[in-house]
Structures are given as structure tokens and as C-alpha cells.
Amino acid sequence: MKNLIVWINQLDWGLVVMLCGTLGLAPFAPPHIIEKLGMLFRGSLIKPLDWFDLFLHGFPWVILIIKVVIFISNKK
Numbered sequence: 001m002k003n004l005i006v007w008i009n010q011l012d013w014g015l016v017v018m019l020c021g022t023l024g025l026a027p028f029a030p031p032h033i034i035e036k037l038g039m040l041f042r043g044s045l046i047k048p049l050d051w052f053d054l055f056l057h058g059f060p061w062v063i064l065i066i067k068v069v070i071f072i073s074n075k076k
Contacts, residue, residue, distance in 0.1 A: 019060035033057040
């Protein structure tokens with residue numbers, strides 16, 4: 001786990017933001033991640049392809065959140 005945090009911390013901010021803006025939001029009308037999160041909250045995320053889509057479009061956002069948390073915790 002510590003290696004993963006070190007790896008995420010070493011990622012360039014521009015790369016992470018670019019991943020969120022492209023893969024994290026694609027397709028752009030409506031963003032796939034918004035659609036899949038809505039399905040998750042409604043309980044209609046059933047198909048394996050839907051779970052894969054949630055993971056694929058969600059992982060850049062998870063990396064960004066972890067990177068922000070690391071950045072804030074290092075500031076204190």
C-alpha cells in the first residue's frame with residue numbers, strides 16, 4: 001500500500017488532470033462517470049460491463065483524490 005501511495009505521489013499533476021479530463025469524462029455528452037455513478041446510486045449497476053465502465057472512467061478521479069489528500073497531508 002505504501003508503494004502505491006509513493007507511486008501516486010510521484011505522478012505529475014498535469015498527467016492526472018489530463019486523465020480526469022479525457023478518460024474520466026469521456027464520452028463528453030453526458031460524461032460516462034456521471035451516468036455510471038447515477039446507476040450505482042439507483043442500484044441498477046448490474047452488468048459486468050457497467051462495473052468495468054465505472055472502474056475505467058473512475059480510476060483517474062480516485063488517483064486525483066488520493067493525490068490531493070497526500071498533498072494536503074504533507075502541507076500540515
